[in-house]
Amino acid sequence: MTGSNIYIFQVDAFTKKPFSGNPAAVCITDSKMEEGWMQKVAQEMNLSETAFLWPSNDKSFNLKWFTPTTEVDLCGHATLAAAKILFSQNYLSQSEKNEITFNTNSGKLTANLIDNMIELDFPIEREVALEEYDELIRALRIGYSSIKFVGKNQFDFLVEVESEEKLGEIAPDHNKLAELTERGVIVTSASSLPSYDFVSRFFAPAVGVAEDPVTGSAHCNLGPYWKDRLHKDELIAYQDSDRGGEIKVKVDEQNDRVILGGQAVVVFKGTLLCQ
Numbered sequence: 001m002t003g004s005n006i007y008i009f010q011v012d013a014f015t016k017k018p019f020s021g022n023p024a025a026v027c028i029t030d031s032k033m034e035e036g037w038m039q040k041v042a043q044e045m046n047l048s049e050t051a052f053l054w055p056s057n058d059k060s061f062n063l064k065w066f067t068p069t070t071e072v073d074l075c076g077h078a079t080l081a082a083a084k085i086l087f088s089q090n091y092l093s094q095s096e097k098n099e100i101t102f103n104t105n106s107g108k109l110t111a112n113l114i115d116n117m118i119e120l121d122f123p124i125e126r127e128v129a130l131e132e133y134d135e136l137i138r139a140l141r142i143g144y145s146s147i148k149f150v151g152k153n154q155f156d157f158l159v160e161v162e163s164e165e166k167l168g169e170i171a172p173d174h175n176k177l178a179e180l181t182e183r184g185v186i187v188t189s190a191s192s193l194p195s196y197d198f199v200s201r202f203f204a205p206a207v208g209v210a211e212d213p214v215t216g217s218a219h220c221n222l223g224p225y226w227k228d229r230l231h232k233d234e235l236i237a238y239q240d241s242d243r244g245g246e247i248k249v250k251v252d253e254q255n256d257r258v259i260l261g262g263q264a265v266v267v268f269k270g271t272l273l274c275q
Contacts, residue, residue, distance in 0.1 A: 006272040008045070009089075011081035014214040014245035014262040016116075021245040022214035023267070024081035025050040028091070032062065035071065041272070042066035048209045049078040053086070059093075060101035061086065063109075069208035072183065073105040074155065076120060076216010076260055077245075083111035083118050084264035117248075120260045124253070125221040127151030127158045139176035140185065140203075142166065153221050156202075157185045160225075164192040164199050168240060178205040186218045188225070196246075197235040198226045214245030216260050223249040223258045 008027045015021025025045040027038075031054050042050035049072065052064045063082060065075040079102065086092055086100055100111045110121040133150040136157060149160040161167050167189045177185060184204030191199050200222055202215040219237060226235055235249045248261035 006275065007269060008041075008272055009081075009085050009269050010045075010047075010267045011084050011264050012267055013077035013080040013084070013264045014216065014239070014247055015243075015265060016263040018265045018267055020243050021264070022077040022212065022243065023047050024075075024078040026053065026078070026082050026085045027051070027272070028053045028085070030054060035064075037275070038064060038066050039071070043068045048204075048212050049075045051075070051078040051082040053082055056103060059096060060103055060108075063102040063104045065104075067204075067207045067209055071105075072207060074122070074217045074220075076122065076219065076247075077212075077214055077262075079109060079111065079120055080118055080216060080260075080262050080264050083113075083120070084266060087111075087113050087118070088266060089269075116263060117261050118264065120216065120262075122217070122220050122258050122260055124224055124251070124256045124258050125153040125155065125217075126224060127153045127221055130157075133157075135176070136180055136185070138173075139180055140170055140172045140187065142170055155183045156204075156218065156221070157181065158221055158225065159185060159187045161187060161189050164189050164240070167199060167201060170201065172203055174203070174205040174210050177203055181206045183207055184209070184212070184215075184218075186215070186222065188222055190230075191238065195236070196238045197230055197232065198222065199238045199240045201240055211241060212239075213241040213243040214239045214247070216247065216262070219247050219249050219260055220258045223251045223260075224253065227251045227253075 012021040188200040202212040250259040
């Protein structure tokens, strides 16, 4: 940001190709703006998330995330997008150029630049198995015979289905899902391809996102879930949306952390003319 200009960027996250992955807006200001203003900007951008950044006194950055309808407490792809802008657009000093600390509603999160990969240090999310889930399965419009597991973490439901083919067939009732969820539903299966360990989709109509293209925060749960089943600490995941995206996941259970690795592409930069 220079003078009174407020810059806003659009970044495709968890991809190395433009016009794929998950697009996020990143808005950088000199100080905290009113949350109502942030919500209006996010609604104007009309992407699954818009990240808002402003500097802190200790060389870290404050970070908030908004969907077009509400603020959320954790977002992976918009954090990756924010880190990409700070690393690539000369916002950091020489001593800070490879590591960023973000102050968020989910605590301190870090981003590290390693070659052309950005690694995000996020908290682990663990699910608890559910015994009653009839309404959820009806809203997802999938047969009970396809279900291998249903659970819930503090943000989302987690559903494992029997195959990647079944995962791709899901066409949920978004209105019903919005009534049943606080944030969203992760649906996952083992990958049919040797290049990936597991695949997933993410539906979040309750926060204004019918289907998210690539959901970093969902992998805070998916990482430990598939680690337990595949007995691997490092996994490669693919989110099977129309745009698609790849996430590298490292599970550090000793410290209750998940490292999410991905690339990102800056698509455009603009200036907000209305405040």
